[in-house]
Amino acid sequence: MYNSLEVGDAFGRALRDCWDRGVRRGTVFEISERDDGFLFIVDIAHYFQPPHLMGPVDRWACDQAEGRVLDVGCGSGRHGLVLMSRGHEVVGIDLSPGAVHVARSRGMTVVQASVDSLPDLGAFDTVLMLGHNLGLLESRAKAGDILRKLARLVPAGGCLIGSSAYPPPEDEPEHIAYKNRNIEQGRMPGQLRIRVRHRSICTDWFYYLCPSMDELRQLAGGTGWELTDSINGPMGYAVKMKRVVPGPAWPQCAVYQRDRSSAGTAA
Ligand SMILES: C[S@@+](CC[C@H](N)C(=O)[O-])C[C@H]1O[C@@H](n2cnc3c(N)ncnc32)[C@H](O)[C@@H]1O
Numbered sequence: 001m002y003n004s005l006e007v008g009d010a011f012g013r014a015l016r017d018c019w020d021r022g023v024r025r026g027t028v029f030e031i032s033e034r035d036d037g038f039l040f041i042v043d044i045a046h047y048f049q050p051p052h053l054m055g056p057v058d059r060w061a062c063d064q065a066e067g068r069v070l071d072v073g074c075g076s077g078r079h080g081l082v083l084m085s086r087g088h089e090v091v092g093i094d095l096s097p098g099a100v101h102v103a104r105s106r107g108m109t110v111v112q113a114s115v116d117s118l119p120d121l122g123a124f125d126t127v128l129m130l131g132h133n134l135g136l137l138e139s140r141a142k143a144g145d146i147l148r149k150l151a152r153l154v155p156a157g158g159c160l161i162g163s164s165a166y167p168p169p170e171d172e173p174e175h176i177a178y179k180n181r182n183i184e185q186g187r188m189p190g191q192l193r194i195r196v197r198h199r200s201i202c203t204d205w206f207y208y209l210c211p212s213m214d215e216l217r218q219l220a221g222g223t224g225w226e227l228t229d230s231i232n233g234p235m236g237y238a239v240k241m242k243r244v245v246p247g248p249a250w251p252q253c254a255v256y257q258r259d260r261s262s263a264g265t266a267a
Pocket of ligand 1: 011047072073074075076077078079093094095096099113114115116129130131132133136
């Protein structure tokens with residue numbers, strides 16, 4: 001029978017095909033199919049982009065990194081390798097066996113793991129979620145949990161640098177209908193349900209979040225991250241979020257202030 005797709009590591013296979021043939025534009029494509037049938041197509045060579053061809057958003061994002069770096073969803077390692085060349089210790093994680101294989105072949109230390117169930121990899125000064133990988137926050141329900149787990153890896157003062165595609169544009173009927181359907185179903189407007197296809201392989205369907213910057217700020221509230229800086233680009237934006245110590249520090253601080261002022265009155 002024609003037309004049967006095998007469920008598997010479509011993104012990883014596309015990366016491997018491109019890497020094994022010698023990376024050239026126009027040869028291998030990432031096809032992401034949204035569940036209303038809309039297709040997003042990206043040249044896989046983009047994921048091997050050398051530093052001098054990176055756009056301003058990626059360049060800005062790499063410049064924000066500090067110390068030991070966890071590259072979440074590292075793909076072929078294009079950001080991690082730039083940071084390694086600048087002297088950072090970098091550990092990548094990726095769910096895709098094909099991506100892990102390619103990034104390791106390119107010299108990165110990579111562990112195959114999912115962002116929502118990380119093994120113990122030690123502490124990090126910076127978490128990277130680049131290449132629109134804030135999409136891995138999935139949904140309103142999942143985002144807080146993932147951000148809290150990542151916050152546990154980073155001491156106060158560390159940072160998370162992430163980029164996101166803009167929410168689907170308002171000027172196309174398919175995107176307006178998709179956004180409205182999401183809102184009707186109680187989802188965030190930019191929550192996409194997609195799968196990646198390559199040749200006769202497809203991934204399972206998964207959620208991919210494209211939040212506005214304001215929505216991201218709200219999702220981060222109370223998770224240990226505070227949005228401190230950002231940059232906009234033609235396809236999306238990047239943010240820097242600082243690791244802040246949540247909750248208890250502030251009441252203690254208020255008690256200290258109150259004690260000082262009552263001591264002053266008594267005197
Ligand atoms: C859009 S690509 C970005 C790759 C890379 N950061 C870049 O910019 O070139 C998304 C990557 O995230 C990985 N990924 C998807 N879901 C993941 C998860 N739950 N945990 C870790 N990595 C994941 C994919 O396998 C893929 O390599």
